[in-house]
Amino acid sequence: xxxxxxxxxxxxxxxxxxxxxxxxxxxxxxxxxxxxxxxxxxxxxxxxxxxxxxxxxxxxxxxxxxxxxxxxxxxxxxxxxxxxxxxxxxxxxxxxxxxxxxxxxxxxxxxxxxxxxxxxxxxxxxxxxxxxxxxxxxxxxxxxxxxxxxxxxxxxxxxxxxxxxxxxxxxxxxxxxxxxxxxxxxxxxxxxxxxxxxxxxxxxxxxxxxxxxxxxxxxxxxxxxxxxxxxxxxxxxxxxxxxxxxxxxxxxxxxxxxxxxxxxxxxxxxxxxxxxxxxxxxxxxxxxxxxxxxxxxxxxxxxxxxxxxxxxxxxxxxxxxxxxxxxxxxxxxxxxxxxxxxxxxxxxxxxxxxxxxxxxxxxxxxxxxxxxxxxxxxxxxxxxxxxxxxxxxxxxxxxxxxxxxxxxxxxxxxxxxxxxxxxxxxxxxxxxxxxxxxxxxxxxxxxxxxxxxxxxxxxxxxxxxxxxxxxxxxxxxxxxxxxxxxxxxxxxxxxxxxxxxxxxxxxxxxxxxxxxxxxxxxxxxxxxxxxxxxxxxxxxxxxxxxxxxx
Amino acid sequence: xxxxxxxxxxxxxxxxxxxxxxxxxxxxxxxxxxxxxxxxxxxxxxxxxxxxxxxxxxxxxxxxxxxxxxxxxxxxxxxxxxxxxxxxxxxxxxxxxxxxxxxxxxxxxxxxxxxxxxxxxxxxxxxxxxxxxxxxxxxxxxxxxxxxxxxxxxxxxxxxxxxxxxxxxxxxxxxxxxxxxxxxxxxxxxxxxxxxxxxxxxxxxxxxxxxxxx
Numbered sequence: 001x002x003x004x005x006x007x008x009x010x011x012x013x014x015x016x017x018x019x020x021x022x023x024x025x026x027x028x029x030x031x032x033x034x035x036x037x038x039x040x041x042x043x044x045x046x047x048x049x050x051x052x053x054x055x056x057x058x059x060x061x062x063x064x065x066x067x068x069x070x071x072x073x074x075x076x077x078x079x080x081x082x083x084x085x086x087x088x089x090x091x092x093x094x095x096x097x098x099x100x101x102x103x104x105x106x107x108x109x110x111x112x113x114x115x116x117x118x119x120x121x122x123x124x125x126x127x128x129x130x131x132x133x134x135x136x137x138x139x140x141x142x143x144x145x146x147x148x149x150x151x152x153x154x155x156x157x158x159x160x161x162x163x164x165x166x167x168x169x170x171x172x173x174x175x176x177x178x179x180x181x182x183x184x185x186x187x188x189x190x191x192x193x194x195x196x197x198x199x200x201x202x203x204x205x206x207x208x209x210x211x212x213x214x215x216x217x218x219x220x221x222x223x224x225x226x227x228x229x230x231x232x233x234x235x236x237x238x239x240x241x242x243x244x245x246x247x248x249x250x251x252x253x254x255x256x257x258x259x260x261x262x263x264x265x266x267x268x269x270x271x272x273x274x275x276x277x278x279x280x281x282x283x284x285x286x287x288x289x290x291x292x293x294x295x296x297x298x299x300x301x302x303x304x305x306x307x308x309x310x311x312x313x314x315x316x317x318x319x320x321x322x323x324x325x326x327x328x329x330x331x332x333x334x335x336x337x338x339x340x341x342x343x344x345x346x347x348x349x350x351x352x353x354x355x356x357x358x359x360x361x362x363x364x365x366x367x368x369x370x371x372x373x374x375x376x377x378x379x380x381x382x383x384x385x386x387x388x389x390x391x392x393x394x395x396x397x398x399x400x401x402x403x404x405x406x407x408x409x410x411x412x413x414x415x416x417x418x419x420x421x422x423x424x425x426x427x428x429x430x431x432x433x434x435x436x437x438x439x440x441x442x443x444x445x446x447x448x449x450x451x452x453x454x455x456x457x458x459x460x461x462x463x464x465x466x467x468x469x470x471x472x473x474x475x476x477x478x479x480x481x482x483x484x485x486x487x488x489x490x491x492x493x494x495x496x497x498x499x500x501x502x503x504x505x506x507x508x509x510x511x512x513x514x515x516x517x518x519x520x521x522x523x524x525x526x527x528x529x530x531x532x533x534x535x536x537x538x539x540x541x542x543x544x545x546x547x548x549x550x
Numbered sequence: 551x552x553x554x555x556x557x558x559x560x561x562x563x564x565x566x567x568x569x570x571x572x573x574x575x576x577x578x579x580x581x582x583x584x585x586x587x588x589x590x591x592x593x594x595x596x597x598x599x600x601x602x603x604x605x606x607x608x609x610x611x612x613x614x615x616x617x618x619x620x621x622x623x624x625x626x627x628x629x630x631x632x633x634x635x636x637x638x639x640x641x642x643x644x645x646x647x648x649x650x651x652x653x654x655x656x657x658x659x660x661x662x663x664x665x666x667x668x669x670x671x672x673x674x675x676x677x678x679x680x681x682x683x684x685x686x687x688x689x690x691x692x693x694x695x696x697x698x699x700x701x702x703x704x705x706x707x708x709x710x711x712x713x714x715x716x717x718x719x720x721x722x723x724x725x726x727x728x729x730x731x732x733x734x735x736x737x738x739x740x741x742x743x744x745x746x747x748x749x750x751x752x753x754x755x756x757x758x759x760x761x762x763x764x
Contacts (some may be wrong), residue, residue, distance in 0.1 A: 241564075257688060264564055267687045270571035 001178075005171030006164075013163030017156065029141055033120070036138055039108060040066060040122040044105070044134045048124040051132055066134045071097055072131040091133075096123040100131045112137070134412030207260035231296075239311055241265045241282060253298050253318045254291075265316075269293075277302045281314035290321075297322045337500040341383055341515065345376040346471060352376075379514075386516040389447065390499070393523035400441040407479055408435035408470045409547075410442070414449045418457060426462035427483075429453070436472030438548045440528045448460060448524040451517040452544050456483035458513065459542070477550055490535040497522040497532070521546075556619045559629065566633055569605045570683030572598055573640050576647035577679060577741065581672040584654035585663060595651035602644035606637045617649040622685060624756075627724055632755035636686070639751075643679060646737040646744075653730050662727050666714045668735065671707045675738040678704065678745035686752045694756070697749035704742035711735040 020478025043066060050058040051070065058081050059068060070079035077085040091097050099106025100123035108121045123133040139147070177191045184206070186199040227234050233250030235243060242262050251258060256268045256335040265278055273289035280287030281302025291298045299321045305313040352369050355361055361369055392400075408431070415431045422429045438445065451470070465483040471478050488496060492503045500515040521544075525532045529549055538540040576598035583592035613634045616622060622630055657663065678700050685694035712735065715728045754760040 264560065264567070266567045266571075267566055270567050270574075270683070270687070272571065272575060275568070275571070309669075 002171045002175050005174055006167045007172055009167030010160075010163050013159060013167065017159045020150065025141055025145065029144065033109075033118075036136055037122065038118050040120055040134050040136055041105070044122045044124045044132065046127055047134060048132050052126050052128075066136045069133045069135070071123075071131045071133060073101065073131070078130065094121070094123075094133075096121040096133060097131050099123065100125045100133075114246075117143075117424075139471070139517040150321075154433060168339070173548075220336075231320065233316070235265065235268070235318075236305075236313065237265050237278070237282070237316065238313045241278065241281060243268070248465070250316070252294070253293060253320060255294050274300060278314065278316065281316065282311060284311045293435055296320055297325045317361055334499050337515075338387060340535050341500060342380065345380045345383070349373050349380075350374045383514045383516075386514045386520065390516055390520055390523060393444070393520065395529060400444065402439055402441055405440055405445055406437050406438045407444050407445070407477065408433060410446055411449055411468045411470050411479065414446060414453055417450065418453045418516060421454070422457050422466065425457050425460060427457050427460045427464050427466055427467045429457070431468045431470070433468075433470035434471065434472055434475040436530065436548075436550070438477065444524045446520045448546065449481070451521050452481040454513070454543075455517060456481050456485065456542070459483070460485035464541075475550055477548045479546045480543055482541065484541040487538040487540055487542055488534075493536055494535055496534070555616075555622070556624075558612070558616055558620065559622075559626060560610065562616065562630070562633055564637065565605065565609050565612065567683070567687055569602060569609065569637065569640050570679075570686065572602050572605065573643045573647070574676065574679055574683065576602065576644050577650075577672075577676050580647040580650040580654065581676065583651050584657070585669055585672070587654075589655060592651040592654050596648045599648035600643045602641055604631060604660050606641040609633065609637050609650055612707050629753045632751040636748050636751045637655055637664040640748040641742045643741050650734050651738050652760060653734050657730050657734075658725055661720065662723060662731060665718065666706055666711045666731065666735075668711060668731065668738075671704065671735060671738045674700065674704045674707060675741045675745070678742050679748075682748040682752065685749055688758060689752075691753060691756050694749040694752040701742050701746045708739040 004242035011226065043064065047059075047064075047068060048060070056070070056079055059070060059081070062068065062081070064081075066077070068081040069077060069088075069090045069091070072078050073380060075090040077088040077091055079085055080088060092533070094108070096106035096108040098392045099108070104125050106121075106123045110119050110121070111117070117137045117139060119135050119137045121133060121135045123131050125131050127432065145152070157392070178195070179190050179227055181191060181195075181199070183202055186203045186206070188276060191199070227245075227249075230247070231249055233247065233253040235246040235250050238244055241264050243259050243265055246259070246268075250256075250268070254269045254274075259267045266275065268274075269291070271291060273291055277289040277300045281304050284304045284306070286304075287302035289300045293298060297320070299319045301317045302312045303315050303317075305315060350371060352373050356366070356369055370429035389428050409429050411433075452470065460466065460483050466481065466483045469478075469480045469482070471480070488503055492501075496503065497518045501517045502515055522532055525546060531545075531547045533545040533547065534542070535545075551729055576595050579591040579598065580595040582588055584594060614629050616630050617627075680695055681700065682697045684690065684695060712732060715732050715735075719725050719728050750761055
């Protein structure tokens with residue numbers, strides 16, 4: 001813009017200069033021409049008078065800057081102040097001479113052969129019929145200009161410098177307020193009125209941009225918060241397999257380091273399963289796979305990102321399914337265990353019934369068989385009851401009614417129920433402590449304490465003791481069932497709460513029980529937000545504590 | 551033109567990563583075949599070896615095309631030439647994995663195998679290959695240098711396996727199995743050496759210095 005203003009100002013300066021020179025020259029030239037003609041006319045009158053009086057004698061004594069020619073009436077040159085009259089041609093056909101012969105005076109202007117000169121002629125007829133002619137040359141404009149070239153050039157240079165300085169100052173002056181505009185804060189700028197609408201527009205657009213940037217930033221933050229706080233891994237790819245975004249969960253699950261800019265997804269993981277999954281996703285179908293990474297089981301899901309029907313990339317979601325896999329494994333084991341546990345008594349019952357049916361049993365042995373069948377079916381019923389119980393606890397026990405339960409009273413009730421068994425086993429049973437209440441499901445609580453006492457009696461020795469102590473506390477109330485029995489080996493202490501887990505597998509049948517007792521205790525405790533603690537020394541006894549929050 | 555070039559370079563990179571992954575897979579399969587007696591995995595290792603060979607030829611022709619048509623310079627040239635050298639090391643690793651799988655087929659007595667620290671050797675060798683490929687994938691100079699140090703561990707393990715096998719033979723164990731196991735140990739040691747070569751080429755492509763030279 002500065003350059004343009006400068007150029008224009010310069011052009012104006014130079015054209016004004018050239019025009020004024022041309023005009024000046026034109027006007028002056030005309031003026032000098034007229035002046036010359038007048039001078040010649042005046043001089044012609046004087047010369048004519050002189051010649052009429054003195055004749056050729058006057059002419060020879062005459063000193064003048066003009067050229068004087070004396071021409072006879074027939075056109076013969078009688079005298080010339082410059083050339084020899086004898087050599088000059090007849091002048092009768094000259095325009096000014098003819099005019100003078102016809103009237104008394106004639107004038108003419110002729111360009112010379114070289115065009116660099118213009119000659120003015122004035123002729124005057126004398127009384128004797130001869131003509132006296134005066135001529136004077138004037139240089140043409142071009143010659144005049146050339147002769148003035150030096151001063152003109154000086155003026156031109158001065159003009160150019162002046163024009164340049166002024167144009168530059170002018171253009172800078174115009175531009176300065178525009179250059180000083182602060183487009184970030186257009187409302188604070190003081191400038192030309194013509195620019196105000198422009199600035200208003202910019203201000204509005206600034207506001208819009210600021211708002212949109214803020215929105216974008218917020219969305220970016222939301223997105224980051226979303227992806228960073230999910231435990232699943234997340235990777236977004238373009239159609240060539242470059243990583244566009246990822247979250248830290250993905251890196252953690254794959255055990256990878258942060259990839260570089262535009263890195264290929266294979267830099268995160270190059271295992272076969274991962275590659276296949278990504279390739280499926282990028283080819284437009286859903287890919288699924290599993291990986292083992294750092295001892296964790298990771299599931300990969302690859303879904304294509306479709307844009308107008310073509311694959312524009314893929315989204316990878318990585319999920320840690322270690323717990324799920326373990327749960328699945330436990331469920332499978334449980335099913336296998338249940339089937340096995342159910343099948344054992346059934347096989348026994350079926351076998352004995354078959355022998356009875358075939359009449360292969362002596363009459364006196366029948367009651368014994370019936371007793372065995374009864375015992376096995378009781379075992380079966382107990383097992384099924386426990387499984388039903390457990391599955392109800394698994395479902396959260398929502399259908400069971402909760403009420404305030406006195407734990408000391410409950411312990412006494414359980415002790416009463418277990419007393420006959422204890423007597424049979426030769427174990428003494430005692431309940432001690434102070435009362436506290438638990439907001440819970442009485443039947444479940446009773447079952448829990450019963451199972452613990454049952455175990456304490458069963459895994460005891462003759463002459464041993466079982467002590468149930470109920471102790472309220474400020475924050476937690478404890479029910480402890482301690483025995484002086486055989487104890488649990490350290491390596492089995494964690495596993496006794498698993499379903500069907502038996503420490504001594506070989507004698508389980510003699511002792512009885514379903515292998516689900518402690519599992520029910522664990523689930524019942526979870527239902528009441530209680531903790532279960534187990535202390536046991538092999539050969540000295542076991543203490544199990546149920547700790548209820550108050 | 552340059553865009554095509556960069557795409558081809560990236561493609562080369564991806565192919566190398568895939569080839570590295572195949573090598574890792576082949577050694578793991580061969581190792582499992584040896585330690586757990588899984589014959590199916592042994593066959594898989596042999597199939598992988600074929601695939602690795604095929605890939606070597608593909609990558610080689612890809613590199614040649616790049617060199618001839620694009621005439622890379624400086625870092626790009628180093629990358630292509632390092633790739634050319636790396637694939638031959640990877641191919642050797644594949645060969646050795648399939649050799650181990652072949653021996654695993656004949657060694658039925660895995661008792662002797664567990665008597666020597668063969669599992670440790672296998673683990674160390676696999677770790678070296680994984681690290682060298684990782685170093686390439688991530689352009690991690692430090693990791694490449696770690697691989698160079700890890701080689702000493704594998705060499706030590708080889709000597710230990712050798713001594714223990716000698717004492718087993720003197721104790722009257724089956725000599726031919728012991729010799730087979732010595733071969734396997736040697737293969738693992740060689741795999742370690744190839745991993746070192748790969749790491750050195752990674753170092754070269756990153757710094758322009760090969761084996762610490764100028």
